[in-house]
Amino acid sequence: MLTSVLDSSVSHAPTIVNLDNGLTIIAEQMPVEAVNLNVWLRVGSALESNEINGMAHFLEHMVFKGTPSLKSGEFEQRIEQRGAVTNAATSQEYTHFYVTSAPADFASLMPLQLDVVLNPSIGDEAFERERFVVLEEIRRSDDNPRRRTFYRAMETCFESLPYRRPVLGPASVIEQLTPQQMRDFHASCYQPESVTAVAVGNLPVEKLIKLVTDSFDQTYSPKPQVSEKFEGLTLPFSAELPFTDIVRHNYEDERLQQARLMMMWRVPGLLDLSETYALDVLAAILGQGKVSRLFRELREEKGLVSHVSVSNMTQNIQGMFYVAAQLPSENLAEVEQIIAKHLRQIQEESVTLAELERIQTQVVNRFIFSNERPSDRANLYGYYYSQLQDLSPALTYPARIQALSLDDIQAAAQQYLSPNAYGITVVKPTV
Numbered sequence: 001m002l003t004s005v006l007d008s009s010v011s012h013a014p015t016i017v018n019l020d021n022g023l024t025i026i027a028e029q030m031p032v033e034a035v036n037l038n039v040w041l042r043v044g045s046a047l048e049s050n051e052i053n054g055m056a057h058f059l060e061h062m063v064f065k066g067t068p069s070l071k072s073g074e075f076e077q078r079i080e081q082r083g084a085v086t087n088a089a090t091s092q093e094y095t096h097f098y099v100t101s102a103p104a105d106f107a108s109l110m111p112l113q114l115d116v117v118l119n120p121s122i123g124d125e126a127f128e129r130e131r132f133v134v135l136e137e138i139r140r141s142d143d144n145p146r147r148r149t150f151y152r153a154m155e156t157c158f159e160s161l162p163y164r165r166p167v168l169g170p171a172s173v174i175e176q177l178t179p180q181q182m183r184d185f186h187a188s189c190y191q192p193e194s195v196t197a198v199a200v201g202n203l204p205v206e207k208l209i210k211l212v213t214d215s216f217d218q219t220y221s222p223k224p225q226v227s228e229k230f231e232g233l234t235l236p237f238s239a240e241l242p243f244t245d246i247v248r249h250n251y252e253d254e255r256l257q258q259a260r261l262m263m264m265w266r267v268p269g270l271l272d273l274s275e276t277y278a279l280d281v282l283a284a285i286l287g288q289g290k291v292s293r294l295f296r297e298l299r300e301e302k303g304l305v306s307h308v309s310v311s312n313m314t315q316n317i318q319g320m321f322y323v324a325a326q327l328p329s330e331n332l333a334e335v336e337q338i339i340a341k342h343l344r345q346i347q348e349e350s351v352t353l354a355e356l357e358r359i360q361t362q363v364v365n366r367f368i369f370s371n372e373r374p375s376d377r378a379n380l381y382g383y384y385y386s387q388l389q390d391l392s393p394a395l396t397y398p399a400r401i402q403a404l405s406l407d408d409i410q411a412a413a414q415q416y417l418s419p420n421a422y423g424i425t426v427v428k429p430t431v
Contacts, residue, residue: 014381014391015205022193023216026381026391027208028200030374035106035201037212038098038378039117040386043189045169046092046162046315054169055177055185057090058134062182063097064088065126067119072126075116084109090167093316094386100375103202110199111215118190118220127179135175138168145256145427149324153262153425156249157320161237187223192216198382200374239318242266243421254430258306259329263339264322264423267416269315270387276314277400278412279321283312284359285351285409286342287323291358293342294323304331304338316387321417329428340419347419350410363401 014028043056066072079086084101099113141147151166158164168174197216199208243266268275287294287310298305305327313320323339371377384394393400 014200014377015209016385016391017209017213019192019213019216021220022191022195024196024385024389025209025212026196026198026378026385027205027212028377028381029203029205029208030200030377031202032372032374033103033202034100034374035103035110035199035203035208036098036100036374036378037106037110037113038096038198038200038375038382039113040094040096040196040198040382041117041190042093042194042386043095044091044093045165045167047189048162048169050165050173052169052173052177052181052185053165054134054138054167054174055182056095056189057168058130058174058177059120059182059186060088060090060095060097061130061134062122062127063116063120065123065130066121067115068121069119070112070115075112078112079109082109086113092163092167094383096379096382096386098375098378106199106201106203107211110211111219114197114212114215114219118216120186122179122183122186124179127182131174131177134168135171138166138171138174141166141168143255145253145260148253149260149262149425149427152249152251152427153264153322153324153423154320156247156262156423156425157264157266157322158318159240161240161318163315163318163320191223192220196382196386198378198385200378200381202374237317239269239271240266242416243418243423245421247423249423249425251425251427252430253427256427256429258326259332259429260425260427261325261327261332261335262322262425263336264320264425265417266423267312267319267321269317269319271317273314273388273393274400275412275416276312276319277397278404278408279312279319279416281356281359281401281404281409282346282351282413282417283310283321284362285355286310294339297342298325298335298338304328304335332426332428336424343413343417343419346410346413347417350406350413353406356404356406356409360402360404364398367398 014026017025045056048055082101082105084099086099088097097113097117099109101109155164197212199212267279286292287308294308298308305325307326310323325335327335371380380394381391385391
């Protein structure tokens, strides 16, 4: 067992324990009368083959349908009886489960969370019932205009990387999955070396680590050899090359009242983390908040859009920097030109010192505000460690943003955000 404590110069100093079986435990005492356990696994939709796309999300549902020692619904009942809360989420490169309880209840409830994650029964009848639930979730997602546009944009941005596929998977795949496939998937991917268990709250660190270690030993048993090996722990892909011209995909949608526009650029991901900080700042300056450049000009001053936002989405292999807008169809060309104009201006002149300092102040304050609860801290630690096996980037994020100069921002815009080469997805209402 290897134990380490991060440098005390950072704002928090959680303890990291790497057990001999491959499990990682992160623990921190926090003077708030709650304790959160967050279980993170390096299993998500981008790590699936096309033939089982959606399996990780479907399995997230089945985890709560009982274990050999817990009947279906018993886990949630026992959690709710103690006033605790539990939930889960699946993304492209991770799945995580959490429970938050009072400190006095943590020792009795936390093992239940590990039991459902590690030992789901995945019975045939329960599988068929839940299949209909997942298919309905896919239908609801398809009925959401913003999600439909986002999925189309991901397909425009990524030609080969699996980020282009939806987390929920297509209905045609979900309809063909079998319970045995899911049992094999779980046995293959839900292994200790893929698990990061984070416990944060008002219990001593040593007690948190012992509780998680003992509970894992009690609930986990090595799975028998599976009939199919799922390669679910690494991404055997390389980043795609930047756009060299404008790649335009146009659609019509009879369910829309206004057009949707998404302009996107392929940018560095977590594997090139140092390159992402300036892009985060650019996203905030361009389109986050009512004083951002695009919000002011496109909505407040010219009334060309009803909504506009900018995000720098950082995934493992490659990220996507994108501008999203909702607007009348007749304004599409002008809005695209204005967005390109702002990029050219930043490439030629950088941003202003006042803009940079505003974002730097926001980042520091929001980092503090967003880490006031045990669940916030556990999410932060679980995400970064499960993806990078390193917590330092999470804890030093404000310092990295504050260290950026105007030249850094200009250089990032010049290197990654060409006003002449990008992907663009436009969805217009059917006339």
